[in-house]
Amino acid sequence: MLETIWFVLWGVLWTGYFVLDGFDLGLGTLMPFVARNDEERRLVFNAQGPFWDGNEVWLLTAGGATFAAFPKTYAVMFSALYAPLMLLLFALIFRGISLEMRSKETAAWWRKSWDCCMTVGSFVAALLLGVAFANIFRGLPLDKDGVLHGNLLTLLNPYGLLGGALFVLLFAVHGSLWLTIKVGGELRERGARMAARLWPVLLAVAVAFLGMTAAVTDLYANILRWPLLALFPLLAVAGLVGSRLFLARRDWWKAWGCSALTIAGAAAFGVAGLFPRLLPSSLDPAGATLTAFNSASSPLTLSIMLGVALVFVPIVLAYQFWVYRNFSFEISAEDLEKGNAY
Amino acid sequence: MDVLFLSRLQFAVATYFHFLFVPLTLGLSLLVAIMQTKWYRSGDEDWLRMTKFWGKLFLINFAIGVVTGITLEFQFGTNWARYSIFVGDVFGSLLAIEATATFFLESTFIAVWFFGWNRISKKAHLASIWLVAIASNLSAFWILVANAWMQSPVGYTIRNGRAELTDFLALITQPFAILEIVHTLGAAYITAGFFVLGISAWHLLRRGDTAFFRKSFALAAVWALTFSVFEVAQGHMNAEILQSKQPMKLAAMEAHWETRTNAPIHLLQWPDEENGRNLFEALTVPNALSLLADYEPDAEVKGLNSVPPADRPPVLPVFLSFRAMVGLAFLFIALSAWAVKRRRDPTGSPLLLKLLIFAIPLPYIANELGWTIAELGRQPWIVYGVMRTSDAVSQIAAGQVAISAVAFILVYTLLGAADYYLLAKYARRGPEDTAAAGN
Numbered sequence: 002m003l004e005t006i007w008f009v010l011w012g013v014l015w016t017g018y019f020v021l022d023g024f025d026l027g028l029g030t031l032m033p034f035v036a037r038n039d040e041e042r043r044l045v046f047n048a049q050g051p052f053w054d055g056n057e058v059w060l061l062t063a064g065g066a067t068f069a070a071f072p073k074t075y076a077v078m079f080s081a082l083y084a085p086l087m088l089l090l091f092a093l094i095f096r097g098i099s100l101e102m103r104s105k106e107t108a109a110w111w112r113k114s115w116d117c118c119m120t121v122g123s124f125v126a127a128l129l130l131g132v133a134f135a136n137i138f139r140g141l142p143l144d145k146d147g148v149l150h151g152n153l154l155t156l157l158n159p160y161g162l163l164g165g166a167l168f169v170l171l172f173a174v175h176g177s178l179w180l181t182i183k184v185g186g187e188l189r190e191r192g193a194r195m196a197a198r199l200w201p202v203l204l205a206v207a208v209a210f211l212g213m214t215a216a217v218t219d220l221y222a223n224i225l226r227w228p229l230l231a232l233f234p235l236l237a238v239a240g241l242v243g244s245r246l247f248l249a250r251r252d253w254w255k256a257w258g259c260s261a262l263t264i265a266g267a268a269a270f271g272v273a274g275l276f277p278r279l280l281p282s283s284l285d286p287a288g289a290t291l292t293a294f295n296s297a298s299s300p301l302t303l304s305i306m307l308g309v310a311l312v313f314v315p316i317v318l319a320y321q322f323w324v325y326r327n328f329s330f331e332i333s334a335e336d337l338e339k340g341n342a343y
Numbered sequence: 344m345d346v347l348f349l350s351r352l353q354f355a356v357a358t359y360f361h362f363l364f365v366p367l368t369l370g371l372s373l374l375v376a377i378m379q380t381k382w383y384r385s386g387d388e389d390w391l392r393m394t395k396f397w398g399k400l401f402l403i404n405f406a407i408g409v410v411t412g413i414t415l416e417f418q419f420g421t422n423w424a425r426y427s428i429f430v431g432d433v434f435g436s437l438l439a440i441e442a443t444a445t446f447f448l449e450s451t452f453i454a455v456w457f458f459g460w461n462r463i464s465k466k467a468h469l470a471s472i473w474l475v476a477i478a479s480n481l482s483a484f485w486i487l488v489a490n491a492w493m494q495s496p497v498g499y500t501i502r503n504g505r506a507e508l509t510d511f512l513a514l515i516t517q518p519f520a521i522l523e524i525v526h527t528l529g530a531a532y533i534t535a536g537f538f539v540l541g542i543s544a545w546h547l548l549r550r551g552d553t554a555f556f557r558k559s560f561a562l563a564a565v566w567a568l569t570f571s572v573f574e575v576a577q578g579h580m581n582a583e584i585l586q587s588k589q590p591m592k593l594a595a596m597e598a599h600w601e602t603r604t605n606a607p608i609h610l611l612q613w614p615d616e617e618n619g620r621n622l623f624e625a626l627t628v629p630n631a632l633s634l635l636a637d638y639e640p641d642a643e644v645k646g647l648n649s650v651p652p653a654d655r656p657p658v659l660p661v662f663l664s665f666r667a668m669v670g671l672a673f674l675f676i677a678l679s680a681w682a683v684k685r686r687r688d689p690t691g692s693p694l695l696l697k698l699l700i701f702a703i704p705l706p707y708i709a710n711e712l713g714w715t716i717a718e719l720g721r722q723p724w725i726v727y728g729v730m731r732t733s734d735a736v737s738q739i740a741a742g743q744v745a746i747s748a749v750a751f752i753l754v755y756t757l758l759g760a761a762d763y764y765l766l767a768k769y770a771r772r773g774p775e776d777t778a779a780a781g782n
Binding site: 051057062069070072076086093098102106310317339341342 | 402403405406407409410411413414416417419420421422424425427428430431432433434435436438439440441442443444446447448450451452453454455457458459460461462463502505507508509511737738739743744747750754758761765768769
């Protein structure tokens with residue numbers, strides 16, 4: 002029971018991360034395509050300013066929770082995916098540091114370099130997360146000792162790459178919708194046009210991904226067993242359709258909310274399809290697959306951690322909600338001159 | 344080069360680099376919170392300008408501390424997979440609690456503080472810097488409890504081939520953890536104190552007696568002296584606990600080879616690791632080591648020769664680091680005492696001001712030396728007496744670790760240079776430009 006609860010929490014933490022940091026990563030990826038001058042780029046930076054740091058902690062907590070609740074999965078997942086994780090790490094370092102560094106110098110080369118770090122860092126992070134999760138859905142060539150039989154190229158199979166493309170597009174749409182909330186004028190129009198233009202591509206990739214998922218993974222098996230779980234992919238589809246409809250009505254918040262629902266539904270679909278597996282092995286599905294049950298911590302640790310989660314996750318949600326309420330006002334060029342801006 | 348060597352190198356680079364930023368964050372967050380509180384209470388604009396000036400330096404420093412912290416959590420999984428499997432039940436839970444209970448708080452409210460000037464009420468804004476300061480210090484608590492468990496494992500049992508938690512309370516209340524936390528936080532506060540003192544001294548030398556920097560100077564002088572004295576006094580208590588929990592680390596710190604009673608301390612000596620003795624010993628203080636370790640002049644203190652060479656930490660670096668760290672600690676007391684004496688009239692002593700500028704990097708060195716003693720002195724164990732470092736490393740290809748280790752060194756050098764450049768630039772500018780930017 003504790004193992005199942007922790008499996009669900011594990012899924013919730015990853016979902017929280019994708020929904021929240023997803024728009025930061027999307028904005029960073031899109032910046033060169035929507036922002037035409039320094040002032041607009043600063044607006045893009047400041048659109049994620051008050052949020053990205055808190056958002057990124059969802060990733061750290063998801064990692065920490067995996068370490069605490071499923072240490073064996075944590076160890077095998079991180080060491081088997083060594084090269085992509087190191088790349089992800091450097092991408093996140095450059096993305097994070099660019100926010101603090103960019104505005105501290107006016108020289109064009111300085112700002113261009115950090116803009117580049119922001120865009121490449123965001124794009125690479127989104128892509129790698131997608132590639133990694135698609136490969137986990139498919140199963141990694143792991144042996145009984147948790148050693149990966151393959152390398153970085155093994156992960157770049159068609160399904161993995163499709164997963165990467167899906168994440169990049171999901172986040173890009175999510176990010177451009179966030180831009181329509183945070184800024185006005187021409188930049189908002191460009192954000193809206195970008196979302197509208199990317200939307201059909203996202204739809205096509207999502208359909209292809211769902212189709213290929215049926216062919217190369219058995220994520221649907223759980224849904225056939227427990228039909229209620231079909232709610233998750235349906236929510237994702239509803240969110241996707243909703244985001245386009247609200248975008249057309251220029252109802253920015255609702256469009257963004259729907260896109261958040263798409264990401265949450267997609268993540269929940271993946272996690273539910275995996276259950277109780279955390280890290281399926283394609284080499285030896287019966288012997289080497291790590292599940293919530295064969296890789297869990299002791300009942301005492303799981304109980305203590307559950308207590309911590311029950312107390313603190315609602316508190317975190319409450320103050321992060323407060324931050325979103327207080328800081329999601331529309332920013333303008335004048336706000337940038339007041340000094341408390343990147 | 345093998346995976347073990349490369350992984351140790353990479354982890355050392357990542358931790359040393361991360362720990363260049365953490366102590367200042369821990370100390371300066373509190374100092375900035377105190378400054379803002381003084382402004383909130385008195386309405387004195389000097390305190391507001393101080394909050395903004397030191398706050399800007401705090402933010403530049405904070406950013407690198409955060410992104411390099413992520414690296415460390417990742418590396419337990421990527422490079423130390425067998426360690427992670429063995430200790431996840433105990434150690435992993437502490438990291439997870441740190442992220443859930445404190446890191447969220449710190450990361451969320453640092454942004455609230457930066458973006459919140461004139462956006463939220465003055466009270467809520469003041470509360471946000473205090474939340475950042477308290478959360479950073481509580482983060483340190485959880486991380487150091489985890490580290491203390493590697494130094495002195497308690498509250499667990501070996502079951503199912505791994506360390507399983509049996510007593511969580513024992514874990515977070517063990518004396519080793521408490522002393523480590525107090526000692527590390529003390530060092531962090533000294534670092535922040537000398538940072539503020541040194542930069543204030545630079546401006547006082549150049550611009551004469553400005554109220555702004557004299558106030559900063561006086562606050563930091565009292566702060567630095569308080570914690571320097573505290574640190575030395577408290578440092579003694581560590582010897583006693585090392586004697587019972589990590590006798591070989593204590594022996595390496597003092598290059599103490601033979602187990603004996605009435606163990607002395609030699610102020611001058613040089614260890615000869617190959618032959619298990621000292622090349623020379625001079626200026627001997629009789630019974631001093633026994634007294635330090637057990638408060639009894641005739642207490643027995645274990646020597647390095649009581650265990651096989653394979654179970655001893657590398658003696659020379661631990662021995663030298665310890666001496667250098669203690670020497671620096673006394674220097675901090677002397678300098679900060681002088682600064683306290685001169686706090687009303689700091690420009691009257693240009694020599695003191697010059698010395699304080701050169702003293703800025705010294706607490707950083709002392710911090711890194713402290714961790715060298717703690718971590719190198721724990722070898723060859725990753726969990727003292729329970730798991731060897733060589734058994735903890737991941738079963739992965741050496742080539743990819745070599746590439747990532749080189750990447751870390753390059754990227755961190757770049758980040759360090761950019762950060763140093765910005766800190767120096769904004770520290771030199773002083774508060775006027777900050778105010779002109781409306782910040």
